[in-house]
Amino acid sequence: MLLQVTNLQHLYPVPRGRPQTVLDLPDWSLDEGQQIALTGASGSGKTTLLYILGGLLPPTQGDVHFSGKPLYQLSEARRDRWRARTVGFIFQDFHLLERYTVRENILLGQLFGGSAKRSRIDELLERLDLGEQQDYFPRHLSAGQKQRVAIARALVNQPSLILADEPTGNLDPERARSTTELLLQQAERQGCAVIMASHDPGLCRLFPDNFHLSPTPPKQSLSSS
Ligand SMILES: Nc1ncnc2c1ncn2[C@@H]1O[C@H](COP(=O)(O)OP(=O)(O)OP(=O)(O)O)[C@@H](O)[C@H]1O
Ligand SMILES: [Mg+2]
Structure with a gap:
């Protein structure tokens, strides 16, 4: 088991309430x-x-065990190091560094994880069909290409988990589908788990499992399709 969540609750403060x-x-x-x-x-x-699962937000109650170890009993600094090596994040708005090229964006992700292996970046550029764009700056890329760079950066340190927050929300439906398929295929190839938040039923059908969060707790359900 990679992740286990027990008695997890999160509350946000509400002004005057x-x-x-x-x-x-x-x-x-x-x-x-x-x-x-x-x-x-x-x-x-x-x-x-x-x-919470990526170690960025301590829950109000409960804990998250990652490979059997309680994540939130680590200090923030150790959690940061753990995250850099273990988790890849992909966001809707890409979060690429605009002043760096495609190759440099992936390299920076690698350096955060504590390594610098040129051949690994070459391999990902090829697998994500970005070889020709490796010296481009993000402003010269299409939205689909930007998201492929973000996927390469998320995968570069061989993480065991990818957390993706509506990563294809800025892409047209066809691109959204092919990018999600590519993400799943590449993650599977590395044995990496994926949790992807999405509003799009067509994309959710590409996943072996769906997990539905109800807006009003405590009703939650896990269904396989
Ligand atoms: N930092 C915060 N402080 C206070 N309330 C917050 C904060 N972040 C989120 N919330 C509230 O928590 C609830 C859940 O927010 P969250 O962003 O996790 O939902 P979501 O399922 O990702 O929504 P969406 O599909 O629109 O992205 C919302 O009611 C939101 O207003
Ligand atoms: Mg959201």
């Missing part, structure tokens, strides 16, 4: 290499859950 519970997950887990689409209405807590 009682804190709002946005997540209530009594028991949930993810296997190594498992690929899950995370669904749920806007505001149901998908982004919040991805941040």
Whole structure:
């Protein structure tokens, strides 16, 4: 088992009101290499859950075990080091560094993880069909190409988990589909688990498993399709 969540609750403070519970997950887990689409209405807590699972947001209650170890018992500095080596993030708006080229963006991701292997970057550029654009700056890329750079950067340190927050929200439907397929294919090749938040039922069908977050806790359900 890669991830296990027990008695997880998250509340956000509300100005002049009682804190709002946005997540209530009594028991949930993810296997190594498992690929899950995370669904749920806007505001149901998908982004919040991805941040908690990636070690970026300590939950109000409960814990997240990663490979059997309690994530939030690590210091913030150790969690940062763990994240750089273990988790790849992909966002809707790419989060590429505009002043660096495609190759440099991927290299920076690699350096954060503590290594610098040129052949690994060459391999990813080829696998994601970015060889010709490797010296381009992000402003010279199409949206689909930018997202492929973000996927390459997320995969570069051989993470065991990719967390993707509506990564194809800025792409047209055809690109969204091919980019999601590429992400799943490349993650599978590296044995990397994927959790991808999406509103698009067509994309969710590409995943072996779906996990639906209900907007009002505690009702949650896990279904396989
Ligand atoms: N930093 C914050 N402070 C207070 N409330 C927050 C904060 N971040 C999110 N929320 C609230 O928590 C709830 C869940 O937000 P979240 O962004 O996780 O939902 P989501 O499922 O990702 O929505 P969407 O599909 O629109 O991206 C929302 O009601 C939101 O207003
Ligand atoms: Mg969100």
